[in-house]
Structure formats: C-alpha cells, structure tokens
Amino acid sequence: MLRYTLMRLGIFAGCFVVVWGLVYAGVVPHGLGGSNIMWVALLALVISAPISFVVLRKERDRASVQVAGRVDRMKANIESSRSQEDDVVDAVADVAQDASGAQRQAS
Structure with missing residues (x-):
C-alpha cells in the first residue's frame, strides 16, 4: 500500500x-x-x-489484495472475540440459572 x-x-x-x-x-x-x-x-x-x-493499475490491484486480506483477518478476529464473549455470557447465564434454581429448591 x-x-x-x-x-x-x-x-x-x-x-x-x-x-x-x-x-x-x-x-x-x-x-x-x-x-x-x-x-x-x-x-x-x-x-x-x-x-x-x-x-498504476497492477499496483492498485496488489494493494487491494493486501487490504482485502487485512479486512478478512480483522473480521476473523472480531468473530473470534464475539464467540468468546458469547461463551462467557452463556457461562454466566448458566451459573445464574443454576443459582436461581438452587434458591427455589431451598425455599
């Protein structure tokens, strides 16, 4: 670029x-x-x-391939982060659900 x-x-x-x-x-x-x-x-x-x-047509094409590669890597990183966040949220929701179920059984 x-x-x-x-x-x-x-x-x-x-x-x-x-x-x-x-x-x-x-x-x-x-x-x-x-x-x-x-x-x-x-x-x-x-x-x-x-x-x-x-x-500069050929050079522009090379630069666009580099930019597209960077964008793809960034999208993959964002998706990876998003899935990790979803896993954490699901785990917290499961713990909260288990805790509320234990409270109901105790009452």
Missing part, C-alpha cells in the same frame, strides 16, 4: 514540475493574483489522476 501511495505521489510530483514549467514558459496561463501555486497544484492533480489510474 505504501508503494502505491509513493508511486502516486511521484506521478503527481512529476506532473507538478511539468505544469510549473509550462506556466513559467507561458504555455499555460497563470493563476489569478497570488493563486499561481494553487492553480499549478490543481492542474497537476487533474492531470495526474487519469495517468495514475492507467499506469
């Missing part, structure tokens, strides 16, 4: 440098007033998103 994130960040950084160069060269218009850096960042984000979508 970290690898995918770093690759995506690298594509964004590359696009940022290219867009900044194009703005500096006058090929792409400057932003309004002091918003030039925001304009460059936004344009780089818009350009890098489809590039990342296409170029």
